[in-house]
Amino acid sequence: MTDIDGLLAAYDERMRGVPPDLPRGVTTERDGLLTRLTGQFRGFVSGPPDLGVRGAALDALIARQCAVFAARGEAVEWKTHGHDLPEELPERLRAAGFVPEERETVLIGRAREMAGEPVLAEGVTLRQVTDDADMRRIAAMETAVWGDDHGWLADDLTARVAAAPDRIAVLVAEAGGEVVSAGWLVLQAGTGFASLWGGSTLPAWRGRGVYRALVAARATLAVAHGADLLQVDASDASAPILRRLGFHAVTTTTPYVWTPGGG
Known part of the structure; x- marks a missing residue:
């Protein structure tokens, strides 16, 4: 039987500090127990x-x-989790003008169980x-896919590859010269x-196994680099x-976004 509490504890302990291998120009700052990234x-x-x-001290934070x-004239995302404390955090964020985006499920699996030769649809x-x-x-x-401008993603991925080429692997699925899907693996050192x-x-x-093939290919790379656990x-x-x-689902995560001027 899978130890969900153990997986969640490992996630909290190992995955919620300062991200490693930050791109050039991205800096981290601390405010109490909070980590802030800019740039x-x-x-x-x-x-x-x-x-x-809690309370007024949380509002001040x-x-x-x-x-x-x-x-800085920048929007900011505050990443929350369903099991986090204080429970009043989402309410306090909304009161300060943060807007929740889509809630996602944090899933963890064993890399070796997902690894294997990708099964590709014809022409992919x-x-x-x-x-x-x-x-x-x-x-x-x-x-x-999403109907809004993701141009920023190209610069972000290029910067991450430049900062730590051995810690990120970006894969594309192509058919007829067209990118039909893409995914990337980020290795969390140590x-x-x-x-x-x-x-x-x-x-x-969709529905042709492209997503599954990308998972298998990235899991295989993770195993080759010594990673035991995969997190999504x-x-x-995607969750089903x-x-x-x-x-295995271990918690949920919801980004709350604040934009200067409320835009």
């Missing part, structure tokens, strides 16, 4: 499972983050990419974890697929 496409703040403050990013190929031109093709695909990101697929190519923040569309592959 990327939008700011980011996160903390441990218990921030250690939130207000300080808004002040920092207002001065997978390859690992590093060139800026391919990153821009990925961003264009993401823009088409944690035993690797995380899966991306996985968006053009509507015409999964949408409602991942559960069938052997991933």
